[in-house]
Amino acid sequence: MSTDSQSSITNALPSISLAATLSDADEQKVNGLLALLQAATNTPSHDADVSQQTIVIKRFVDGRGFACPMPLLKTKVGLRDVVNGESLYVVATDANSQADITAFCRQSQQSNTENPLLLTVNKYTNEPPTDGSLTQHFDTIYHFIITKTDSN
Incomplete structure (x- = not known):
């Protein structure tokens, strides 16, 4: 797996590049999740204005399977290693994560x-089960890419 991987995502998603600081395991997870995100062209979106610049994902937080408030707490810890202009990619399965992480980012802009x-x-x-079961259960995965910006 190349540490200079570049994932060009369309459908209102910005161009995304993975930083060399991601481990091979995280890089594989991120690439799979970004492919899932790219394939989901009909899901509702609450995107901010997507610029033409490339987003550099420096850290990855896998909050799948954790209940509130763990995905938000893991997000806060992950942001410690992200500097201005870099991004954190967070995935979670708890529906409360969408409101929590959105409010956290909004609050950072207002404070x-x-x-x-x-x-x-x-x-x-929504990801179909991969265990071959015939149930119609789908796991919802919430995807967040959070970028630290310059306050000036």
């Missing part, structure tokens, strides 16, 4: 923090 957070991608996808 005049040093590096306000821009919620660049806020989408959800």
Whole structure:
């Protein structure tokens, strides 16, 4: 797996690049999740304005299977290693995560923090079970890409 992987995502998603700091395991997970996100062209979206610049994902937080407030807490910890202009990719399965992470990013913009957070991608996808079961159960995955921005 190349550490200079570039995933060009269409359908209102920005161009996404993976930083060399991601482990091979995280890079594989991120690529699979981004492919799922790209394939979900008919899901409702609450995206911020998507710019033409490339988003660099430096960290990945897998909050799938965790109940509120763990995905938000893991997001806050993951943001410690992200600097201005870099992004954190978060996935979660708890529906409360969408409201929690959206509010957290909005609050960072309103509170005049040093590096306000821009919620660049806020989408959800439904993933069919991979265990071959005949049930119609789908897991909803909430995808967030949070970018630290310059406060100036």
